[in-house]
Amino acid sequence: MIALLYRDLQLAFRAGGGFGLGLAFFLIVVVLVPFAVGPQSELLARIAPGVLWIGALLACLLSLDRVLALDWEDGSLDLLATAPLPLEAIVTMKSCAHWITTALPLVVISPLLGVLLHLPGGGYLWLVISLLLGTPALSVIGTFGAALTVGLKRGGLLLSLLVLPLYVPTLIFGAEVARRGAAGLAVETPLLMLAGISAASLAVLPFASAAVLRINLR
Amino acid sequence: MSFWEYANPRKFLTTSERVLPLVWGLAAITTLVGLVWGFFFTPDDFRMGSTVKIIFLHVPSALMAINAWFMMLLASIIWIVRRHHVSALAAKAAAPVGAIMTVIALVTGAIWGQPMWGTWWEWDPRLTSFLVLFLFYLGYIALWEAIEDPDTAADLTSILCLVGSVFAVLSRYAVLFWNQGLHQGASLSLDKEENIADVFSNPLYVCMVGFALLFLALVLYRTGTEIRLRRMKALIARERLEG
Numbered sequence: 001m002i003a004l005l006y007r008d009l010q011l012a013f014r015a016g017g018g019f020g021l022g023l024a025f026f027l028i029v030v031v032l033v034p035f036a037v038g039p040q041s042e043l044l045a046r047i048a049p050g051v052l053w054i055g056a057l058l059a060c061l062l063s064l065d066r067v068l069a070l071d072w073e074d075g076s077l078d079l080l081a082t083a084p085l086p087l088e089a090i091v092t093m094k095s096c097a098h099w100i101t102t103a104l105p106l107v108v109i110s111p112l113l114g115v116l117l118h119l120p121g122g123g124y125l126w127l128v129i130s131l132l133l134g135t136p137a138l139s140v141i142g143t144f145g146a147a148l149t150v151g152l153k154r155g156g157l158l159l160s161l162l163v164l165p166l167y168v169p170t171l172i173f174g175a176e177v178a179r180r181g182a183a184g185l186a187v188e189t190p191l192l193m194l195a196g197i198s199a200a201s202l203a204v205l206p207f208a209s210a211a212v213l214r215i216n217l218r
Numbered sequence: 219m220s221f222w223e224y225a226n227p228r229k230f231l232t233t234s235e236r237v238l239p240l241v242w243g244l245a246a247i248t249t250l251v252g253l254v255w256g257f258f259f260t261p262d263d264f265r266m267g268s269t270v271k272i273i274f275l276h277v278p279s280a281l282m283a284i285n286a287w288f289m290m291l292l293a294s295i296i297w298i299v300r301r302h303h304v305s306a307l308a309a310k311a312a313a314p315v316g317a318i319m320t321v322i323a324l325v326t327g328a329i330w331g332q333p334m335w336g337t338w339w340e341w342d343p344r345l346t347s348f349l350v351l352f353l354f355y356l357g358y359i360a361l362w363e364a365i366e367d368p369d370t371a372a373d374l375t376s377i378l379c380l381v382g383s384v385f386a387v388l389s390r391y392a393v394l395f396w397n398q399g400l401h402q403g404a405s406l407s408l409d410k411e412e413n414i415a416d417v418f419s420n421p422l423y424v425c426m427v428g429f430a431l432l433f434l435a436l437v438l439y440r441t442g443t444e445i446r447l448r449r450m451k452a453l454i455a456r457e458r459l460e461g
Contacts, residue, residue: 144381148361148374148377148378149364151365151370152364152365155364158357158360158361158364161353161356161357161360162357162360162361162378164353165350165353165354165357165382165385165386165389166381166382166385168350168385168388168389168392168393169385169388169389169392172389172392172393172395172396173392173395176395176396189395190395193392193395197388205381208377208380208381211377212373212374212377215370215373215374215377216370216374218370
């Protein structure tokens with residue numbers, strides 16, 4: 001398992017392109033927002049948590065088709081499926097690799113982009129915490145979507161149509177935590193719900209993804 | 219005589235063909251009676267005026283929009299557990315009907331909301347979760363369309379339906395948390411003291427039965443079409459092999 005994770009990470013770092021692309025996309029989305037809504041700092045401060053969450057979510061979505069598609073194309077997914085490791089574990093490791101290469105950098109630079117959007121001082125901590133807790137769910141759900149569409153020629157658009165509705169609860173609670181944190185309100189309830197969604201997705205969805213992958217590899 | 223007999227496509231087709239005219243007829247009669255009764259033979263509400271009458275389209279379609287998803291979920295589980303092709307095709311046939319019901323509920327709600335709430339659209343929990351439900355329908359239909367091999371498509375969509383159901387319920391409660399509502403509570407329920415007046419509820423019940431029958435007729439009909447389509451493809455494939 002560790003070897004597989006290590007391999008995926010190495011591929012992501014060395015193959016280039018994919019790794020920095022999500023970050024660049026996140027940056028561009030956040031930069032474009034003030035152009036669209038105007039530069040008033042109090043307005044930006046109010047929408048900053050939501051914009052940062054949407055940006056992170058879209059950046060996650062953008063990199064999903066790389067989670068499984070490359071391995072599908074060169075046939076290494078078939079090899080992995082016949083490996084002694086259960087497919088559930090492989091899928092979990094794929095999600096982990098996606099999380100580390102895509103979501104974790106987003107979490108790390110999100111405070112920096114928060115500065116650009118005049119995020120209120122108390123919001124930084126909760127923004128990072130909410131992204132840290134919520135992005136695993138995004139990665140796991142996204143892997144499920146990627147497994148569904150892996151055999152399709154033009155799966156990209158379909159992938160977003162399938163995955164985005166599944167992202168709704170995570171987005172609601174995650175953005176709520178960040179919003180309440182920025183406004184200085186109590187964040188406990190949405191934070192617990194967010195953590196619950198992440199934990200439940202992590203526990204259950206790999207089985208669904210593996211089942212889907214088995215069907216696709218049949 | 220067991221329910222599973224209808225898993226045989228031929229048995230399903232012959233029976234549904236015999237039942238369909240009856241269901242179509244009953245659906246047409248009850249829907250028409252309910253709507254005419256509701257539109258022309260109920261008094262205007264003292265606060266809402268005649269706009270109250272859109273309830274006779276709005277509530278039944280919303281009801282069927284949710285129940286259609288339940289039916290798909292049930293059919294998907296049957297497909298996963300017992301591998302009856304008719305079940306998978308019934309789920310496929312129900313999806314567009316459910317999506318249209320969702321649209322009807324949303325549109326009639328908007329038409330009613332404009333004079334009553336002063337807005338076409340409000341990010342109210344019920345409205346929002348219906349919109350999300352519509353997105354789920356779209357994703358489900360799109361996945362069916364995208365995959366060529368019918369068995370793979372049936373497997374993948376049924377798993378999507380299972381996972382989607384969980385997330386749809388989750389979204390329902392998430393949006394409840396996210397925004398307080400403008401939409402009124404249920405106006406019909408079995409355990410409440412105060413329901414809407416009988417003048418309105420009686421035609422409403424008729425409309426609900428009518429929509430349920432209409433849904434049944436549409437799903438039976440569309441499932442039959444899907445079965446024939448499947449047969450036709452098999453015939454064409456066989457012909458190609460021989461020729």
